[in-house]
Amino acid sequence: xxxxxxNNIPTIEQIADLLTDISCELMSxxxxxxxxxxxxxxxxxxxxxxxxxxxxxxxxxxxxxxxxDKMQRLTQIKKTNHxxxxxxxxxxxxxxxxxxYDKKLSxxxxxxxxxxxxxxxxxxxxxxxxxxxCANASFCALFKGDFYAVTLVFWATMxxxxxxxxxxxYHINHLVIFTSSAFLASLIAGLGYVFHLGNTPEIALASSVxxxxxxxxxxxxxxxxxxxxxxxxxxxxxxxxxxxxxxxIGLFTSxxxxxxxxx
Amino acid sequence: MNTEMIKLxxxxxxxxxxxxxxxxxxxxxxxxxxxxxxFLAAIGHGLRFFLLKMGFEISLxxxxxxxxIGLLSxxxxxxxxxxxxxxxxxxxxxxIPGLFAYRTILSxxxxxxxxxxQKSQSFIIDFFHNGMTTIFIxxxxxxxxxxxxxxxxxxxxxxTRKY
Numbered sequence: 570x571x572x573x574x575x576n577n578i579p580t581i582e583q584i585a586d587l588l589t590d591i592s593c594e595l596m597s598x599x600x601x602x603x604x605x606x607x608x609x610x611x612x613x614x615x616x617x618x619x620x621x622x623x624x625x626x627x628x629x630x631x632x633x634x635x636x637x638d639k640m641q642r643l644t645q646i647k648k649t650n651h652x653x654x655x656x657x658x659x660x661x662x663x664x665x666x667x668x669x670y671d672k673k674l675s676x677x678x679x680x681x682x683x684x685x686x687x688x689x690x691x692x693x694x695x696x697x698x699x700x701x702x703c704a705n706a707s708f709c710a711l712f713k714g715d716f717y718a719v720t721l722v723f724w725a726t727m728x729x730x731x732x733x734x735x736x737x738x739y740h741i742n743h744l745v746i747f748t749s750s751a752f753l754a755s756l757i758a759g760l761g762y763v764f765h766l767g768n769t770p771e772i773a774l775a776s777s778v779x780x781x782x783x784x785x786x787x788x789x790x791x792x793x794x795x796x797x798x799x800x801x802x803x804x805x806x807x808x809x810x811x812x813x814x815x816x817x818i819g820l821f822t823s824x825x826x827x828x829x830x831x832x
Numbered sequence: 833m834n835t836e837m838i839k840l841x842x843x844x845x846x847x848x849x850x851x852x853x854x855x856x857x858x859x860x861x862x863x864x865x866x867x868x869x870x871f872l873a874a875i876g877h878g879l880r881f882f883l884l885k886m887g888f889e890i891s892l893x894x895x896x897x898x899x900x901i902g903l904l905s906x907x908x909x910x911x912x913x914x915x916x917x918x919x920x921x922x923x924x925x926x927x928i929p930g931l932f933a934y935r936t937i938l939s940x941x942x943x944x945x946x947x948x949x950q951k952s953q954s955f956i957i958d959f960f961h962n963g964m965t966t967i968f969i970x971x972x973x974x975x976x977x978x979x980x981x982x983x984x985x986x987x988x989x990x991x992t993r994k995y
Binding site: 599601603604607654655656657659660663664666667671691692696697700701702703704705707708710711712772774775776778779780782784785787788791792795796813817820821824 | 844847848850851852853854855857858859860861862865877913914915917918921922924925926928930931933934935937938941970971973974975977978981982989990992993
């Protein structure tokens with residue numbers, strides 16, 4: 570069986586399909602451009618192909634050329650999925666690309682391992698909800714918020730993040746998701762102002778929306794720009810900045826409703 | 833450097849570690865990576881806290897702390913065979929300048945709603961002061977953490993290689 574798998578030489582179409590699938594998966598899991606290119610070219614090389622790749626925000630374009638037979642070449646474009654961060658996939662696929670290179674894995678073995686990596690379960694959403702709430706509460710404590718502020722932020726984050734998880738389930742536009750979660754979280758945290766809870770209601774309000782900050786896309790964008798993938802970097806930067814503007818709009822709206830701008 | 837100071841730094845690091853765990857699980861890393869990012873966040877934020885107490889400017893202190901996290905993360909990446917950014921990104925998040933960003937927006941709102949020129953001028957100053965601080969801290973974070981990756985590209989791209 571083992572030797573049978575190895576003798577089965579994959580066609581150029583099969584390899585191109587596999588490589589585009591893997592690069593799209595890396596892109597939507599939040600890898601930066603340099604890593605995608607390194608991983609995919611390593612895999613292509615072990616199959617005996619030269620690979621060129623360009624990464625855009627919504628699509629990936631890939632060309633592979635056979636090293637021995639330059640007439641055998643294929644270009645393919647694939648739409649990427651929406652960004653859904655998953656660093657387990659990034660590190661597993663990166664390991665898979667090295668294994669392909671070092672152990673000369675066959676096409677079928679790679680395909681099996683790829684499908685297994687992609688179908689692995691995420692951390693339970695309720696655990697994530699709890700940990701994010703704790704995180705944002707301790708964020709508030711880092712900014713020297715008092716006990717009332719920390720408690721408020723904990724519940725505000727829980728409500729806001731729960732709303733976000735539910736809205737993601739129904740595939741609502743992500744700008745709307747960010748605006749409404751920021752609105753809900755800051756509305757709850759702003760209650761500290763209204764009912765005069767504790768001495769630091771300002772800090773509660775400020776840190777209530779911080780769980781939404783798109784940290785990974787922001788860092789990825791600067792990393793891309795530094796490494797010379799300026800177009801992708803700017804696309805990511807614009808994406809992250811528009812999310813930040815949405816957070817600001819949500820915060821702004823709840824402040825206007827609660828009448829906090831006069832403070 | 834007295835015991836009071838050390839206690840403050842430890843509390844600061846502990847809070848940063850909790851924050852890093854929470855922000856790490858959003859991006860679904862492996863369990864080992866979560867522990868490492870909590871540890872790195874505690875060290876990085878504690879270091880920044882110490883530097884701020886020593887009288888460093890905030891964006892410079894952030895830069896030093898972020899590059900320290902970047903260096904350590906390459907070491908840990910080799911140790912647990914996992915790309916460095918998996919745990920260096922979440923460990924930076926506790927240093928995101930949230931309060932400055934909030935004050936930027938607040939002063940912008942106040943500027944829009946105010947008609948008095950004298951007050952408007954002070955709001956504009958607030959806006960630029962807080963906005964610039966936010967941007968510079970963000971840049972310091974990212975450039976600081978990616979400096980080691982730029983200096984050692986071979987190492988940082990081959991950490992998941994096992995042979």
